[in-house]
Amino acid sequence: MGSDVQDEVVLAVKELQPVLVAEIHCHGGIEAASLLIETVARFGVKERPWQERARWAGPGSDRADAFELLADAPTVRTAGVLLDQYHGAFRRALDAIREAWDRGADHDAGRLLEGLARQVPLGRHLTMPWRVVVAGAPNVGKSSLVNAIAGYQRCIVAPTPGTTRDLVRTIVAIDGWPIELADTAGIRSGAEDLEHEGITLAQHAARAADLCLWILDSSEPPIWPAFESSLLRLVVNKTDLPCAWNLDQAKDAIRVSARTGAGIAELCQAISGWLVPDPPNPGAAVPYTPGLCSVVADAWSRYSAGHRQGCLLALQQTQAEIG
Ligand SMILES: Nc1nc2c(ncn2[C@@H]2O[C@H](COP(=O)(O)OP(=O)(O)O)[C@@H](O)[C@H]2O)c(=O)[nH]1
Numbered sequence: 001m002g003s004d005v006q007d008e009v010v011l012a013v014k015e016l017q018p019v020l021v022a023e024i025h026c027h028g029g030i031e032a033a034s035l036l037i038e039t040v041a042r043f044g045v046k047e048r049p050w051q052e053r054a055r056w057a058g059p060g061s062d063r064a065d066a067f068e069l070l071a072d073a074p075t076v077r078t079a080g081v082l083l084d085q086y087h088g089a090f091r092r093a094l095d096a097i098r099e100a101w102d103r104g105a106d107h108d109a110g111r112l113l114e115g116l117a118r119q120v121p122l123g124r125h126l127t128m129p130w131r132v133v134v135a136g137a138p139n140v141g142k143s144s145l146v147n148a149i150a151g152y153q154r155c156i157v158a159p160t161p162g163t164t165r166d167l168v169r170t171i172v173a174i175d176g177w178p179i180e181l182a183d184t185a186g187i188r189s190g191a192e193d194l195e196h197e198g199i200t201l202a203q204h205a206a207r208a209a210d211l212c213l214w215i216l217d218s219s220e221p222p223i224w225p226a227f228e229s230s231l232l233r234l235v236v237n238k239t240d241l242p243c244a245w246n247l248d249q250a251k252d253a254i255r256v257s258a259r260t261g262a263g264i265a266e267l268c269q270a271i272s273g274w275l276v277p278d279p280p281n282p283g284a285a286v287p288y289t290p291g292l293c294s295v296v297a298d299a300w301s302r303y304s305a306g307h308r309q310g311c312l313l314a315l316q317q318t319q320a321e322i323g
């Protein structure tokens, strides 16, 4: 390309049809890439958005969707799930359901559909982290715990009650799943004005969260959550200190010490299990866009309610759309 050598690159021709696909591996950096783009543009090569690349792969908008979403996968594990769908896992699962239906094996179709429906919550979080709120009375060690989980300092840790006035969000990967930990101000009644806002925020956040960890201090009398939720889980912190109450009162609680790190691995494992109780096997189908998640959830609820025909129609339509 031209007479001067500007960079020595590796050129790999990947496909000839329907369009020529060649990869150029050049030296790193924005400038090297820009220079190369300028050079090939002089030969008539047009610059296009990278998302178009997937559409050359032939029919199947699911392939293009999965390809695009891959760029937003926050962890290797979520990227792996998306890559499986890019390679057709979801499409094959739909085909298998249809095939079972066509040969009159309703029960098999239902079982397959149920398996797919179980992956809907995961499908909704492949590019968006789960939200986990860390709540509890002031000073129980919420911020310390978030830091212990994240493995780096991000929240203010101070011995004065109520230092964290706002929600502090930290995105971490737990067991390969993207999780946003929201550290809240202590939830308590009779708080100072300044804190009040943060506390209201915390309660809101707990309601909108996928999971709420309620932290108890083993070295102080327990302050229990004042609200009920099926998403609430108890965690007893400061187990390195002498115990001030009978921990059996919080029987199912995970016991940890944010200071020594004891129990943090178990807590992470528990969080992963609470959020993703049925992790997919490699290569398994997962509905991976909000649209596909809705269709699968809807089809499954129709099937469970005995509306087989409506269920079949919803799936047929999806199959046609991604076909
Ligand atoms: N001994 C001990 N102290 C802890 C532990 N976790 C937090 N602390 C201390 O408890 C105090 C309050 O912690 P902090 O994380 O700010 O509590 P928060 O108000 O709930 O966010 C700080 O002095 C921490 O160092 C723990 O596991 N063991």
Ligand SMILES: [Mg+2]
Pocket: 142, 143, 144, 156, 157, 163, 164, 183, 184
């Ligand atoms: Mg705090």
